[in-house]
Amino acid sequence: MDGSGIIRGLLIPLKHFFVTYIDDLKWLGKKYFKPEGISLRSSAETRGIFTVQYPEEKLPVPEEFRFIPFLVYDEGQDGSRQIRCTACGICTKVCPPQCIWIERHNDAETGRPVSTPVSYTIDIDLCMNCGFCAEFCPFDAIRMDHDYELANTNRYEHDVLQLEELLKPASYYASIRPENYTREEVRKAEKLASKTIKTTEMDTANPN
Amino acid sequence: MTEEKLNTSGLEIPKELENVIQLTTLDRIYNWSRRNSVWPMMFGLACCAIEMICTAASRYDLSRFGMEVMRPSPRQADVIIVSGTVTKKMVPQIVRLYNQMAEPKYVISMGACANGGGPFKEGYSVVPGIDKFLPVDVYIPGCPPTPQALLNGLITLQKKIDGESISKVRWYQKNVEEGIPIPVLGPDLMDPRQYDDISRFGRIQSPEIVDDDHIKNEELDENDTGVAS
Numbered sequence: 001m002d003g004s005g006i007i008r009g010l011l012i013p014l015k016h017f018f019v020t021y022i023d024d025l026k027w028l029g030k031k032y033f034k035p036e037g038i039s040l041r042s043s044a045e046t047r048g049i050f051t052v053q054y055p056e057e058k059l060p061v062p063e064e065f066r067f068i069p070f071l072v073y074d075e076g077q078d079g080s081r082q083i084r085c086t087a088c089g090i091c092t093k094v095c096p097p098q099c100i101w102i103e104r105h106n107d108a109e110t111g112r113p114v115s116t117p118v119s120y121t122i123d124i125d126l127c128m129n130c131g132f133c134a135e136f137c138p139f140d141a142i143r144m145d146h147d148y149e150l151a152n153t154n155r156y157e158h159d160v161l162q163l164e165e166l167l168k169p170a171s172y173y174a175s176i177r178p179e180n181y182t183r184e185e186v187r188k189a190e191k192l193a194s195k196t197i198k199t200t201e202m203d204t205a206n207p208n
Numbered sequence: 209m210t211e212e213k214l215n216t217s218g219l220e221i222p223k224e225l226e227n228v229i230q231l232t233t234l235d236r237i238y239n240w241s242r243r244n245s246v247w248p249m250m251f252g253l254a255c256c257a258i259e260m261i262c263t264a265a266s267r268y269d270l271s272r273f274g275m276e277v278m279r280p281s282p283r284q285a286d287v288i289i290v291s292g293t294v295t296k297k298m299v300p301q302i303v304r305l306y307n308q309m310a311e312p313k314y315v316i317s318m319g320a321c322a323n324g325g326g327p328f329k330e331g332y333s334v335v336p337g338i339d340k341f342l343p344v345d346v347y348i349p350g351c352p353p354t355p356q357a358l359l360n361g362l363i364t365l366q367k368k369i370d371g372e373s374i375s376k377v378r379w380y381q382k383n384v385e386e387g388i389p390i391p392v393l394g395p396d397l398m399d400p401r402q403y404d405d406i407s408r409f410g411r412i413q414s415p416e417i418v419d420d421d422h423i424k425n426e427e428l429d430e431n432d433t434g435v436a437s
Binding site: 052053054055058059068096097124126127128129150153155158 | 325360
């Protein structure tokens with residue numbers, strides 16, 4: 001019959017409408033504003049409407065989600081900050097839109113370069129979130145952030161990030177990317193172990 | 209969200225009348241009614257537009273903020289979401305659409321390209337930032353911003369509207385503004401005879417500063433290479 005397809009199509013939203021209320025009763029009080037609710041509604045089992053009530057509840061982002069880069073620093077025993085970045089400039093070179101500017105200084109006495117950046121600027125309005133900087137950094141110093149709530153009314157104040165705004169502790173990195181963090185730490189420990197073995201071998205071979 | 213704040217006018221109501229009278233200020237009720245009916249224009253430029261469409265669909269649902277109708281006509285729209293790369297060929301049309309919008313009107317610059325040119329900032333065909341031509345109210349960084357980031361930007365716009373005052377907003381001033389001069393398609397985009405008019409709107413202050421900007425960019429490039437070497 002002509003038009004039966006349209007009627008069948010219109011029945012689908014009607015079905016969703018009723019299913020929503022049935023499902024709400026089934027998950028009474030647990031479906032909204034709760035982590036289990038949001039995981040249910042992002043899964044394939046979701047039924048009915050599934051709107052994310054954004055400011056009140058947020059979709060959990062996957063670990064590999066990347067937005068804006070940030071600089072990682074290690075916290076020392078006495079609370080001091082050890083910036084991992086050595087101002088080598090690899091990130092500035094690989095950055096496709098070239099949104100990173102690093103300034104480094106030479107030591108006034110020796111004239112040799114200091115291994116921390118004096119200033120580090122990222123214009124996040126040029127950044128295309130590709131993650132190349134994080135991929136290429138040999139010191140695990142720059143990583144991609146998960147924070148996407150960056151809307152502002154003045155780009156020149158808020159979107160050109162300086163060193164202090166970019167620095168975040170390694171514990172923060174571990175909290176947003178636990179798997180990556182443990183993998184990197186294991187790799188680092190292995191490297192260190194093999195290095196010490198080598199040096200001890202060298203020491204035993206040449207006691208002098 | 210601000211319904212609680214709507215009736216806090218700062219004036220004292222006698223105790224016996226508290227349940228009968230509600231006081232508010234003209235600014236507050238005006239802003240409240242307007243912030244909850246900001247209609248975006250149905251207008252997309254590049255990949256950010258896909259995210260904007262996604263935001264308007266049922267998954268994220270703009271209508272929860274009173275922005276349910278994307279108006280295909282600038283006459284009925286309150287906010288223009290510049291979503292995507294602004295090419296030199298498109299910018300005259302964008303400015304024309306902005307001029308055709310009825311006041312009060314707002315501009316949201318969505319994504320890296322609209323904010324500052326993004327990966328195409330030095331492209332021969334791309335305008336490095338819509339704020340050179342339009343007075344942008346909210347910038348949303350990201351490439352592209354996720355739907356939730358866009359919603360965050362729209363909430364920022366609502367907060368901005370909350371802070372406005374009828375006596376101060378530019379569209380109720382005595383000397384009514386002319387429209388923004390429409391750029392002409394070409395290498396410079398701006399008609400040199402209109403520099404004074406253009407300087408009143410976008411970021412560009414005067415033709416001299418345009419030149420300065422250019423020089424500054426060159427200096428930055430030099431620094432960049434100097435560091436890397």
